[in-house]
Amino acid sequence: MRILDKYILKKYFTTFFFTLLILIPITIAIDVSEKYSKFSDHADLGVGEIISDYYIPFIVNYGNTFMPLALFISTILFTSKMASNTEIVAIHSAGIPYIRFLKPYILGSLLICLVSLTANHFLLNESNKTFEAFNEAYLRREKKAKTFVPQVNLQLTENDIVYFKNFNLTRNNGYGFSYQHFDGLNLKYILTGSRISWNKKDSIYTITNYTKRWVGNKNDSIEVGRKLDTTFNFLPKDLLYVDYLAGEMASPELYHHIKESENRGVKNLNKYKVELYSRTTLPVSSIILTIIAVSLASRKRRGGIGVNLAAGVSLMFLYVFFMKVTEVLGASATNNPLIMVWIPNILFGIIAIYLYTKAKQ
Incomplete structure (x- = not known):
């Protein structure tokens, strides 16, 4: 590694972490001013618990979330400083081509991208669990967790379907239960009950006032009873689909959950898919935004750092705007979530190629 690479990488990482350390305390200060009254409403809530269970996951x-913004701003700042000090002119005068000058920037953004990918897919879910649990216990006036699920249709396998008129997740019981088994398109077996309860200790469902019916061309039969203990390959938690649960799962678990839910006939899982795909698109944006920042800031301008910073911040907020809009559109049942969450990176990737080509010339 050349001295130039070490020099740029040192500036790249130190300025990035410095910018991040400025943004996060400002965000914490704003959050503390908003949440102080809610914290003080709970006499049993200590400072240590607030820091460990709320502000560490918050940070x-x-x-x-702020990683792309901090990376973008820091790259513009120190590259503009290098340009204003004619360091970049000296680098090019030494016969170093623009693509070689860009190499340490790409290397630095790749390292940050890999760290962010690992955290997003395998680590941040535990932080989200702690954060959500604290919010649910102390901060939300209206509880986020649902306890009552109406009109549930769940496809267990290709040939097995269950239906609930409603299910109470707190009491683990439901009403208006029906289980149907098919052989292709032919209905073979129906089990209905007025009430169904889940026994967590024994992993058994108890159906009250049940009716069994075997369907055949000539030998239909019916069995009626008061109580029936049986098993099914689903748990009560599988009946609930809420947005924040996606953030509490590591990516392999989330991917398995999406596939299993699709096999069970759950229709709109796009919010879960947006969460899964966004865990990749956000880290990848660090590479794209780094190229844009260097291409904008590597030329010495009459307005100095201020002009580069203004142009960069405008592009950054435009990226954030597109990212939020496409996430909302991707969660809609009518759109492809994979395409939607990648649109900002595709658009800004094109901008990065254009600015790089122009800067190289």
């Missing part, structure tokens, strides 16, 4: 989550 981790928001630090990851």
Whole structure:
């Protein structure tokens, strides 16, 4: 590795972490001013618990969210400083081509991208669990967790379907239960009950006032009873689909959950898919935004750092705007979530190629 690479990488990482350390305390200060009254409403809530269960996950989550913004701003700042000091002119005068000058920037953004990918897919879910649990216990006036699920249709396998008129997740019981088994398109077996309860200790469902019916061309039969203990390959938690649960799962678990839910006939899982795909698109944006920042800031301008910073911040907020809009559109049942969450990176990737080509010339 050349001295030039070490020099740029040192500036790249130190300025990035410095910018991040400025943004996060500002965010914490704003959050404390908003949440102080809610914290003080709970006499049993200590400062240590607030820091460990709320603000450490807060720093981790928001630090990851602010990563592209901090990276973009820091790259513009120190590259503009190099340009204003004619360091970049000296580098090119030494016969170093623009693509070689860009190499340490790409290397630095790749390292940050890999760290962010690992955190997003395998680590941040534990932080989200702690954060959500604290919010649910102390901060939300209206509880986020649903306890009552109406009109549930669940496809267990290709040939097995269950239906509930409603299910109470707190009491683990439901009403208006029906289980149907098919052989291709032919209905073979129906089990209905007025009430069904889940026994967590024994992993058994108890159906009250049940009716069994075997369907055949000539030998239909019916069995009626008061109580029936049986098993099914689903749990009560599988009946609930809420957005914040996606953030509490590591990516392999989330991917398995999406596939299993699709096999069970759950229709719109796009919010879960947006969460899964966004865990990749956000880290990848660090590479794209780094190229844009270097291409904007590597030329010495009459307005100095201020002009580069203004142009860069405008592009950054435009990226954030597109990212939020496409996430909302991707969660819609009518759109492809994979395409939607990648649109900002595709558009800004084109901008990065254009600015790089122009800067190289």
